[in-house]
Amino acid sequence: MAGVSERPRLQPRRSWLQTTNCGSDSTSPVRLVGNPIHAVALPDATVLAADVVVSCAGEIPHTGWLHGTGLADEHDLGIDEKCTTATPGIYAAGDVTYLRSVGHRAPFRSNAVAQAKIAAASALGLPAQGAPIDDYFWTQILGVAIKIVGPLPLHGPPSHIDGNLTEGSALLTWRHSDGTATIVAYGVRTPLPRLRALAQAPPP
Ligand SMILES: Cc1cc2nc3c(=O)[nH]c(=O)nc-3n(C[C@H](O)[C@H](O)[C@H](O)COP(=O)(O)OP(=O)(O)OC[C@H]3O[C@@H](n4cnc5c(N)ncnc54)[C@H](O)[C@@H]3O)c2cc1C
16 A cells, blocks of 8 residues: 555555546546556545556547548537538547537447447438437446446435445436436346336336
């Protein structure tokens, strides 16, 4: 633990952390700690220590070569609901894009796939099927499967828990002020249709 200069609320040591949006400047929501890096400081000053910190900082689309074409702007490649770029007849999909109606990128695999289908249909002059945002994210970290259906980010504690987080297997619900819900399956194998149904279900 040598080298941790700021640890007012140190959490139990974890073996591994994956984090995004890290940096050393004051605008980064999460800060890497130490040299070599062995912890992450959260905005509320919580410090999470780990044997290994995997940082995904710097995941920035390489769109500089498009500057001057009118396709990319300071937010990267803006698209509308039909995946049309700022230039009619040119369509884009995936991590490099952001939905102009939302205003920021959502670089998940499910969104890239949803947009690819719409961009292809639009380019062929066919009606677009589905929405260019698919509120579904999955990942697997050290054997723990995580599936999330619903809007992100999540704020505050979940409103409902099935299972047991400390035992590594739980189904969590966050209710948002606009009436939508986000369901998180943590370490519990739950079919995607069930998660989507739970996210659509009215509040109990
Ligand atoms: C480390 C990591 C972990 C991730 N984990 C998850 C996860 O657990 N779950 C999840 O949902 N998503 C995850 N993602 C995100 C997911 O990989 C992306 O959302 C998805 O791959 C985006 O697909 P894409 O086709 O838009 O871009 P990419 O898959 O990045 O494909 C873009 C392709 O374009 C090529 N290319 C780039 N520039 C040029 C050029 N000028 N000319 C020609 N070709 C070019 C690239 O080489 C690349 O092959 C992860 C991403 C990373 C980096």
